[in-house]
Amino acid sequence: MGDSEATIQRSWDKLADRFPFPGYLDHLHDGSIDVARTVARYLPAGSRILDFGAGPADKTALLAAMGYRCTAMDDLNDEWHRRGDARRQILDFAADVGVDFLQLDGSGVPPTERFDMVMLHSVLQHLHDSPRELLIDLVQRIRPGGYLFITTPNHVNLRKRLAVLRGKTSHAPFVLYYWYPGGWRGYVREYARDDCIELAHALGVELLELRGVHHMLFRLRPWMRALYVALTAFTPSVRDTWLMVARKPLGWAPRGQLPDEQFRRLTGLTSWAEMRSINPFSAD
Template identity: 35%
Template sequence: MRAFGSEDFARAFEQVVLAGRWQEEPRYYPRYQSRYEAVLHRFAALAPGEPVDVLEVGGGQLAAMARHLWSDRATVADITDACFPTLAEQGIETFRFNLALDESGGDRRFDVILLSEVIEHLPVPGHVALRRLRAMLRPGGHLICTTPNLYRLRNVVYLALGRPIFDHFDTPGDRGCGHVLEYSAEHLRWQIERAGFADIELELREFAHVPHRRTDRLLMRVGKPLLRVPRFRDNLLATAVAP
């Protein structure tokens, strides 16, 4: 376990994430700052005090912050190289990896793998991708995964209004997909177990953010009391161990 402070996180987030050039448009990152903080807080609780080998699949911001905060040996894998120049400037190793298609990321082995808001973009069963990641972890290594909750209030409202909640599902290709699949807590746990992980812990979490659409912001305010019920919260936060 290592020290984690909200003030230290906020400074690092400004220096590393907000000042960088990444895949999403710049307004995306401050909107979802609370999710980044929750993931790194959990990472700090699981990781030992000394630096570790950490891989982030997708994004790269979490790995960059782990390097900045704790001097971890960070690596980032992604289906595109959009974030690679920013990561190279920070001395972070990168490689192309299509988690929906590639059987292996090579001979690399890691102590922690971060998979945040990625699994819902993969048009393959979750356990297929997760098994590939398990093979890249050292025995006793940790997976930390976040993904939208299928039963989140936003989806309930969208279904009631006849609005689509998923993007079109297609066979895996060489480009990323939209949200082609979302998981309930029970379904995600099953996928992680099927992939061969142990010591699975899963929480329903609400990461504060402000929706883009005015109508969605209104619905969020009206429905806020329902978020006391875990089933309706926005996100799943799962951790698991490679046996």
């Protein structure tokens, strides 16, 4: 159910020729093609897709070239988005390739139609607060039986484990964090396999697919990549990215903030109010 490899590659070539930022796509080919293949396995061309946190709409544009009806959403407030006329170039590019781009203004997600799939690629790790309210809002925009498609960096990937063993950080370089202009827009909380499973359960969606994939091999030196792929061939849980597809069941209803008793039972912790009154370093 979907496009052939040749069609996907032609769509990528078409995107690369028109993309307005030279060099941006150089390292994104493999991950973007994997995203396109995944979408094509679940949805036929012509299906409606919302790409939330789409950035410059690179993946959205690829899917639009494959015949999907695509809407992109982003606040376009990353540091590089604010430089020069980058925002205008992104919006012009989206319009040129047939993507409906909605620029967010910080007041929440605007009303939309329902979609066959909502995607979030490399978004969740940037959230400073719980993803609960955002994801509930987005799942409400998926038609019954439609799909939620998420990719997010693997917090315990092999590259990070090796870095920690060498005494290095598993987070963004400190110098980048320290000198970043304005509010931090980098990674805040990355995900492990169990986090993805718990996320699907908490949202009340049916987990169809969860696999470790290689979307960020470009972070390794070229001579290390083949070795890295070989080492992770039989241990996908330490690959660099999680790819997750879930289905919105019929009759889905959102779960809001848990009552205090249910919160304690589920987490094994006291309520947040009680936690604030406890000094974990006291002798009592």
